[in-house]
Amino acid sequence: MKAASKKRGFGWEMRHNGTLYIMCVPALLLLLLFAYLPMGGIYMAFTKFNVVDGVFGSPFVGLQNFSYFFSGNPYAVNAIKNTLIINFWGIILGTVLPVSLAIFMNEMKTGLFKKVAQSAMFFPYFLSWVVVGAILYGFLTSSFRMDRRTGELIVTGANGVVNRLLMGLGQQPIRWYAEPVYWKPIIIMLDVWKWAGYNSIIYMAAMAGFDGSLYEAATIDGASRFQQIMHLTIPMLKPNIVILVLMSIGRIFFGDMGMIWGVVGQNSAVLDAVTVIDTYVYTSMRTMGFGFSTAIGLCQSVMGLILIVLANWSAKKINDGEGLF
Amino acid sequence: MMKKTEHQHVSANHIRMSRNDQWVKILSYVIVGLFGLICLYPLLLTVTVSFTPESVIAADGYRLFPREWTLDTYIYIFAHSGTRILRSYGVTILVTVVGTLGAMLVTCMISYAISLPEMRYRNVVAFICNFTSIFSAGLVPWYVVCVNWYNLRDSIFALIIPAMFSVWNMFLMRTYFKAISISLYDAAKIDGAGHWMIFFRIALPLSKTALLTVGMMYALSFWNDWWHALMFISERNLYPLQYYLYSIVSNVNAISSGRVPSGAAASIRLPAETVKMAVTIITIGPIIFLYPFVQRYFVQGIMMGAVKE
Numbered sequence: 001m002k003a004a005s006k007k008r009g010f011g012w013e014m015r016h017n018g019t020l021y022i023m024c025v026p027a028l029l030l031l032l033l034f035a036y037l038p039m040g041g042i043y044m045a046f047t048k049f050n051v052v053d054g055v056f057g058s059p060f061v062g063l064q065n066f067s068y069f070f071s072g073n074p075y076a077v078n079a080i081k082n083t084l085i086i087n088f089w090g091i092i093l094g095t096v097l098p099v100s101l102a103i104f105m106n107e108m109k110t111g112l113f114k115k116v117a118q119s120a121m122f123f124p125y126f127l128s129w130v131v132v133g134a135i136l137y138g139f140l141t142s143s144f145r146m147d148r149r150t151g152e153l154i155v156t157g158a159n160g161v162v163n164r165l166l167m168g169l170g171q172q173p174i175r176w177y178a179e180p181v182y183w184k185p186i187i188i189m190l191d192v193w194k195w196a197g198y199n200s201i202i203y204m205a206a207m208a209g210f211d212g213s214l215y216e217a218a219t220i221d222g223a224s225r226f227q228q229i230m231h232l233t234i235p236m237l238k239p240n241i242v243i244l245v246l247m248s249i250g251r252i253f254f255g256d257m258g259m260i261w262g263v264v265g266q267n268s269a270v271l272d273a274v275t276v277i278d279t280y281v282y283t284s285m286r287t288m289g290f291g292f293s294t295a296i297g298l299c300q301s302v303m304g305l306i307l308i309v310l311a312n313w314s315a316k317k318i319n320d321g322e323g324l325f
Numbered sequence: 326m327m328k329k330t331e332h333q334h335v336s337a338n339h340i341r342m343s344r345n346d347q348w349v350k351i352l353s354y355v356i357v358g359l360f361g362l363i364c365l366y367p368l369l370l371t372v373t374v375s376f377t378p379e380s381v382i383a384a385d386g387y388r389l390f391p392r393e394w395t396l397d398t399y400i401y402i403f404a405h406s407g408t409r410i411l412r413s414y415g416v417t418i419l420v421t422v423v424g425t426l427g428a429m430l431v432t433c434m435i436s437y438a439i440s441l442p443e444m445r446y447r448n449v450v451a452f453i454c455n456f457t458s459i460f461s462a463g464l465v466p467w468y469v470v471c472v473n474w475y476n477l478r479d480s481i482f483a484l485i486i487p488a489m490f491s492v493w494n495m496f497l498m499r500t501y502f503k504a505i506s507i508s509l510y511d512a513a514k515i516d517g518a519g520h521w522m523i524f525f526r527i528a529l530p531l532s533k534t535a536l537l538t539v540g541m542m543y544a545l546s547f548w549n550d551w552w553h554a555l556m557f558i559s560e561r562n563l564y565p566l567q568y569y570l571y572s573i574v575s576n577v578n579a580i581s582s583g584r585v586p587s588g589a590a591a592s593i594r595l596p597a598e599t600v601k602m603a604v605t606i607i608t609i610g611p612i613i614f615l616y617p618f619v620q621r622y623f624v625q626g627i628m629m630g631a632v633k634e
Contacts, residue, residue, distance in 0.1 A: 013445045019520040020444045023434035028453065030431065030490040033475070034467065035457040041466025055469065101360060104353035113354070117361035119620060124364055126612050128549035130571045134605040135367045137574065138374055138387045141598070158598050159386040161370065197364065198627060205628035225346040258552050265575025281464050290465055297463025305460045 045295040058291070065295035076296065078272065079280035082184070083255045086276065089188045091248045095241060097196050102203035102237075103229055121197030129262025132190060136263060140176035140186075180273035183264065187274050190263060191256070199244070206240045207233065239319045246315045247324055250308035253277060253300050368613075375399070375603035382598050398599040402607070409561070410569070410607065416481070417548060417566040424485045424547040429540050431490050436498035437524050442507070454492045468556060483557035484565060488550060494539050497630050501535035502528060538626040541619050548612070566608050573601060 014021065040055070045065055047058040069076055101121065108114045124132070143157035153172070163173035176182060210233070218228050255276025264274055275283075277300050285293040308324070316323040370389055374382065375398055377391040385392065402410060435454075439447040461467075477483035505528060513523050529536065551567035558564060564572070606613075 017444055020438040020441065021446075023438040023520070023524070024450050026431045027435040027490050027495065028450070030486070031454065031457055034471070034487050035461060037474075038462035038466040038470045040462075041469055042462050044466060044469070051473075054473075097360075101357060104357050107350055107353040108357065113358070117357045119617075120361035120365040121357075122620060122624070123368065123616065125623075126545060126549075126616065127609060128551060128567050130551050130567050130574065131549075131605055131609055134570060134574045134601060135371050138370055138598075138602060139367070141387070155386075158382045161387050164386045164388075193363070196360070201624055201627045202630075208628075224343055225349040229349070261555070261575075262551070262571065265571070267575070278464065285465050285468070290469060294463060294465040297465050301461055301463050308459050 042294065042298055044291050045298045047291050049290040049294075061291070065292045066299070068292065069296055069299065075275075075280065075284075079255075079275050079277050080253075082274060083253060083276040083278075085184060086188055086191070086255065086274070087248070087252045090191050091245060091252070093188065093192045094195060094199065094248070095245055097192055098199035099203055099234075099237065099241060101196060101200040102207060103233055105200065105204060106207050106233070107225065107229075118197070121200065123197070124194040125198045127194070129256075129259045132194065133263040133265065136186075136190070142173055142175050142177070144173050177267060178269045180270040183270045183273045187259065187263065191259060202244070203237060203240060206237060210236055239322065242318050243315055243322075243324060246311035247308075250311040250324070251304060252307065253303045255279065257282065371602050371605055375599055375606045377599060379599050387598075398603040402600060402603055410566075410604070412562060413564050413566045413569040414607075416484075416563060420481070420484045420550075420565060421544055421547040424489060425540055425544045427485065428489045428491070428494075428543045428547075429536065432495050432498055432539065432543075433529065433536070434524070436495050437502050437528050438520075440499045440502035441510075451496075454495060458492050471557070477557050479558060479560045479563060481563060484550065484553050484563075485547075487553060488546065491543070491546070493630070494542055497542075497626060498532075498535060498539050500629055501532050501539075505531050534622070534625070537619075538622040538629070541622050542626055545612075545623075570604055570608050573604060 044055055044058070046060060046062060047055075048061050048064075049055070049058045053059075105114065105118065127135075137160070139161045140163075141158060141160040142163050143159060144153055144155050144163075146152070147154055153167075155167075159167070159173060160176075162176070166173050174182070176186075214232055215228055218232060223231070255278045257276070257278040260274050260276055260279050264271055271279075277296065281293045281297050281300075284296065312324045366389070370387060373389055373391060374387055376394050376396070377388075378393050378395045378397060381391050381393050435450070438444055439450050441447070444450075471477045471483070471487065477487070509527055509531075510523050513527055518526070549567060551565065551571050554563075554565050554568035555571070558568065
């Protein structure tokens with residue numbers, strides 16, 4: 001049967017399995033409209049785009065847009081730096097915390113406490129970044145002023161949980177929404193917080209498939225739970241950790257625009273500290289023109305493609321042939 | 326698989342726990358419990374603040390257990406901006422329902438097709454899909470095409486169509502369809518059923534859990550979407566709930582930074598603290614109510630996605 005079907009051509013396949021291909025049409029059409037046709041628009045990166053002449057009528061300028069980008073435009077450098085810093089810490093903390101949580105959950109008895117804790121941990125995944133931003137406001141909002149003469153602290157309105165805590169400890173409250181230095185850590189913490197429950201489920205799924213007899217043997221040999229975690233659980237989780245980490249590294253040049261804008265909004269006081277490449281592309285679309293911003297986006301996509309291929313290659317190396325895709 | 330872990334616990338209990346093991350256990354409960362609280366506390370705070378009188382907030386700041394409780398905020402919201410919120414609610418519900426149904430149909434059809442070994446070019450189709458997730462044209466060309474060619478600006482379709490197909494969900498669905506025994510299909514074929522018949526009468530009814538799982542994932546992404554509104558919508562009547570909340574919150578953040586000149590700040594009416602929290606609760610209300618019932622489907626979906634085929 002197999003040999004016979006190999007000889008049959010494209011026409012035969014369409015006549016006999018045509019229905020199956022028709023079933024694929026709507027999805028492929030959506031991809032064509034929103035993924036493949038825009039790729040033609042990459043041409044804009046090489047033009048001085050203007051709306052009147054359109055994508056293919058605008059004057060061709062070669063690599064000018066790119067050279068401007070690579071010549072050390074300080075805003076672009078800032079955006080790239082922010083993206084890498086936020087993603088770097090996001091990957092490290094976003095791996096350590098979920099792996100630890102999954103391991104600890106595995107040590108717990110199945111019961112109400114575990115169930116409730118897991119539900120609570122998973123809940124942030126269901127919130128949009130806008131909602132997270134609104135909730136965060138209740139923690140960080142500040143309204144106070146210093147008395148000009150005495151330097152005394154005067155509370156003028158509602159203060160968030162964090163400032164009340166600071167004041168309770170006898171510390172100065174902080175105007176969080178006006179202090180850019182705090183925002184990279186805040187964004188990183190929120191990112192880790194939102195995804196920790198989700199990612200720990202992935203690791204727990206992997207643990208559910210582990211061979212229980214290995215643990216029994218270890219127990220009989222007198223290994224403590226701690227030793228079992230260090231020498232059985234973590235080594236067996238390694239392939240999953242490697243895959244998730246490499247996948248994140250493949251996307252290290254991509255910032256989460258929804259996260260940045262959802263949490264920080266249009267707050268120009270702190271926006272510079274957390275501007276990532278994606279938000280920079282969006283704002284420069286308005287200020288620097290479509291050609292330039294397309295060029296940045298293209299650099300990002302190409303870097304992403306190279307990194308994800310490299311990541312896939314190294315995943316196969318590390319995990320004995322099991323790649324990302 | 327669950328049995329194995331249970332078994333593991335039982336056998337661990339047979340042997341008397343050493344002191345060391347007990348510490349591991351205590352530590353686990355403490356850390357997991359703490360992190361659970363960190364996830365739950367912000368939500369509880371938001372709920373209670375929305376039921377606190379404005380004056381109490383101003384005097385005491387945000388507290389989990391306020392001195393007084395009130396329904397005033399909600400009454401105020403529905404009295405003053407009720408139509409706007411209801412309108413946004415309508416937009417969100419419409420987008421979520423239509424989007425999810427459409428997305429499910431589109432996704433299930435292609436996943437069914439490429440789950441069948443008899444489809445010769447299934448890997449080509451899978452690659453066409455997969456490629457879009459490793460390389461994209463970037464935001465700007467996508468935006469230009471959507472606005473200039475498809476006229477999606479200020480159109481309700483802008484909130485539905487671009488988000489109507491997720492490659493990730495397709496592969497998830499394909500994994501479920503692959504689990505169905507081919508012999509069922511073959512039996513139906515002998516009875517003269519075509520692929521449409523098999524798809525609607527056998528494949529879909531046999532994948533109810535999968536449909537719920539993937540459907541929930543789509544529904545959540547439509548419900549939580551505000552990004553497409555940010556891109557395309559400036560007409561207030563088309564604001565989905567999330568974007569309505571965004572427009573409130575981002576204004577407030579800018580004002581509380583103190584960078585907005587005072588004249589401008591005065592002209593923007595600052596929504597009261599409690600109103601913001603109440604709108605947040607209204608926005609996530611359905612999620613909170615449905616969460617206990619739908620959570621397991623998401624867990625299952627994530628687990629299925631995590632297990633490589």
